Amino acid sequence: MLATLVAEPFDRRGWVYEEKYDGDRMLAYKEGTRVQLYSRNAKDNTGRFPEIVGAIGRLRPATLLLDGEVVVFDRKRVSRFQLLQQVKGKPVYAVFDCLFADRKDLRQEPLAARRIVLERVVASQGVLLLSQRLAANGLEAYRIAKRRGFEGLVAKDLSSHYVGKRSKLWLKVKVHQEDEFLIVGYTAPAGSRKYFGALLLGGYEHGKLHYVGKVGTGFGGKTLTELHARFQPLVNSRTPLVDPPRDRDVTYLRPRLVAQISYQELTADGRLRQPVYLGLREDKRAKDVTLPKAGD
Numbered sequence: 001m002l003a004t005l006v007a008e009p010f011d012r013r014g015w016v017y018e019e020k021y022d023g024d025r026m027l028a029y030k031e032g033t034r035v036q037l038y039s040r041n042a043k044d045n046t047g048r049f050p051e052i053v054g055a056i057g058r059l060r061p062a063t064l065l066l067d068g069e070v071v072v073f074d075r076k077r078v079s080r081f082q083l084l085q086q087v088k089g090k091p092v093y094a095v096f097d098c099l100f101a102d103r104k105d106l107r108q109e110p111l112a113a114r115r116i117v118l119e120r121v122v123a124s125q126g127v128l129l130l131s132q133r134l135a136a137n138g139l140e141a142y143r144i145a146k147r148r149g150f151e152g153l154v155a156k157d158l159s160s161h162y163v164g165k166r167s168k169l170w171l172k173v174k175v176h177q178e179d180e181f182l183i184v185g186y187t188a189p190a191g192s193r194k195y196f197g198a199l200l201l202g203g204y205e206h207g208k209l210h211y212v213g214k215v216g217t218g219f220g221g222k223t224l225t226e227l228h229a230r231f232q233p234l235v236n237s238r239t240p241l242v243d244p245p246r247d248r249d250v251t252y253l254r255p256r257l258v259a260q261i262s263y264q265e266l267t268a269d270g271r272l273r274q275p276v277y278l279g280l281r282e283d284k285r286a287k288d289v290t291l292p293k294a295g296d
Helices: 052-056 081-085 111-121 138-148 221-234
Strands: 002-005 015-020 022-033 036-041 064-070 092-100 128-130 153-158 165-173 177-188 199-205 208-215 250-253 257-260 276-280
Touching: 002 153, 002 177, 015 138, 015 165, 022 052, 036 052, 052 064, 052 092, 052 128, 081 257, 081 276, 092 111, 111 153, 165 199, 177 208, 199 257, 221 250
Parallel strands: 002 165, 092 128
Antiparallel strands: 015 153, 022 036, 022 064, 064 092, 153 165, 177 199, 177 250, 177 257, 199 208, 257 276
């Protein structure tokens, strides 16, 4: 179930307001002693997080399906996608929903009932964490998220059933701008930089891939090396963009890799301002990367 982005915080009766985590969305399946972790695009991540797998395996129900996000917190207890990507810190599974428990399908139960089951089977300890509710009032929840430096908040209708698609019964409000974009090419390196200078970024709008700008910061030496190796099988002689830039010395790529980018704003002409590369999103499908709107 995916949340729909809205521009402004709000308060509604019968809704709850949770911290929006900045990590990898993950479904956890438990069948007896066997546990598997899968990303949104059905990629098996079980081997990446053995401690989380072990903790879920020790939970009481014989069968269980949980929805949550694998995150790494910084020293201020703010989840940072970059820390997760760079394997810096201890991964934690922030759980916010329970879809099955003891062979019972809970998806048609209201969120309020699913949360009761979730709190009964999962306790916040070790590498498992129940998603944090910020405040009963949505506007106050937003102020808390902003003050603590969270990515944003997710508002949920307590009467909502769980549906495997984007829904307006779950809404998200951003505190700062961070989105996914497709890597569509790279420029030649300059100076002491190796492998490439900057990444060209794009996103889909009405089925066409549009250019949104370049990002040249956020790369360490290891990241430059690893990305360059990932790029080589994707090199393409033609641009995938309908509106390519006029830059010279550009190597274009087939749009398969999804990058997480932090930025100040999307300008009126559709360009990213002050973008910073945070990491690759292995849990997002390239075809789902659509352009944010200026002012979102």
